Amino acid sequence: xxxxxxxxxxxxxxxxxxxxxxxxxxxxxxxxxxxxxxxxxxxxxxxxxxxxxxxxxxxxxxxxxxxxxxxxxxxxxxxxxxxxxxxxxxxxxxxxxxxxxxxxxxxxxxx
Amino acid sequence: xxxxxxxxxxxxxxxxxxxxxxxxxxxxxxxxxxxxxxxxxxxxxxxxxxxxxxxxxxxxxxxxxxxxxxxxxxxxxxxxxxxxxxxxxxxxxxxxxxxxxxxxxxxxxxx
DNA sequence: GGGCTTGCTTTGCTCACCAAGGTATGTTAC
DNA sequence: GTAACATACCTTGGTGAGCAAAGCAAGCCC
Numbered sequence: 001x002x003x004x005x006x007x008x009x010x011x012x013x014x015x016x017x018x019x020x021x022x023x024x025x026x027x028x029x030x031x032x033x034x035x036x037x038x039x040x041x042x043x044x045x046x047x048x049x050x051x052x053x054x055x056x057x058x059x060x061x062x063x064x065x066x067x068x069x070x071x072x073x074x075x076x077x078x079x080x081x082x083x084x085x086x087x088x089x090x091x092x093x094x095x096x097x098x099x100x101x102x103x104x105x106x107x108x109x110x111x
Numbered sequence: 112x113x114x115x116x117x118x119x120x121x122x123x124x125x126x127x128x129x130x131x132x133x134x135x136x137x138x139x140x141x142x143x144x145x146x147x148x149x150x151x152x153x154x155x156x157x158x159x160x161x162x163x164x165x166x167x168x169x170x171x172x173x174x175x176x177x178x179x180x181x182x183x184x185x186x187x188x189x190x191x192x193x194x195x196x197x198x199x200x201x202x203x204x205x206x207x208x209x210x211x212x213x214x215x216x217x218x219x220x221x222x
Numbered sequence: 223g224g225g226c227t228t229g230c231t232t233t234g235c236t237c238a239c240c241a242a243g244g245t246a247t248g249t250t251a252c
Numbered sequence: 253g254t255a256a257c258a259t260a261c262c263t264t265g266g267t268g269a270g271c272a273a274a275g276c277a278a279g280c281c282c
Contacts, residue, residue, distance in 0.1 A: 005267095005268090005269095006268080006269060009269075009270095026260080026261095027260075027261075028259065028260050028261080029260095046260095046261085046262085047262095047263085047264095050261075050262060050263085051262090051263080054262090069259095069260090071259085072258090072259055072260070073259075073260050073261070074260090074261095075259095075260070075261090076260090076261075
């Protein structure tokens with residue numbers, strides 16, 4: 001399914017924070033992981049992800065660290081700061097509340 | 112709960128189409144109904160709703176009709192066109208797919 | 223008369239997302 | 253050897269959704 005662009009707004013930050021809640025990731029890995037877990041439904045774009053990560057780091061939600069890789073270029077790993085963990089929790093709760101509210105509204109409209 | 116603004120993107124159109132799938136509504140009624148069903152979580156703004164309705168009418172998804180009211184000003188009732196019904200179905204399906212994909216991603220990140 | 227609610231509308235702004243481009247390294251295929 | 257592809261990082265410029273803030277109009281209650 002191709003989503004209308006506007007549906008993704010708001011999911012990107014939440015999604016990044018959720019993945020980083022589990023363990024540090026580098027950007028490219030986030031792209032792949034988001035695709036994989038959503039069964040290819042999410043195709044996070046690089047032009048979205050990289051600026052988002054930079055923005056979140058500037059906001060103090062993330063810390064980054066370069067690590068050598070066995071093969072290829074070094075990778076920049078991002079992890080959550082304490083502030084980032086609070087944000088992750090907040091975003092997840094907000095998302096769940098939105099999903100519940102939408103569910104309540106959509107229920108009445110089924111054909 | 113106050114939502115971060117970006118979370119609402121994409122939900123507005125879906126929400127409007129869902130309510131109009133049930134029966135015609137006038138704008139002010141949509142505002143109230145969205146609030147009521149979401150337990151006050153959604154507070155759709157007038158500056159969002161009215162331009163959206165106009166946009167959707169220009170796109171041929173909605174038809175409008177003025178009706179006299181027992182009390183107060185006449186109300187402009189919006190109803191779905193055939194095209195609008197197809198859109199309503201599509202948006203609902205997209206929303207449900209997004210919600211499922213997000214759920215899959217968030218599941219792993221619970222504290 | 224003043225305030226509240228209902229009801230419709232518009233202007234100007236912000237900012238999330240992304241298309242499109244670029245750089246660099248390593249692997250596989252021919 | 254080189255072409256093609258995957259990995260891995262980054263930036264610029266544009267679009268468009270949502271909203272704050274304002275206005276207009278009509279009815280109700282005190």
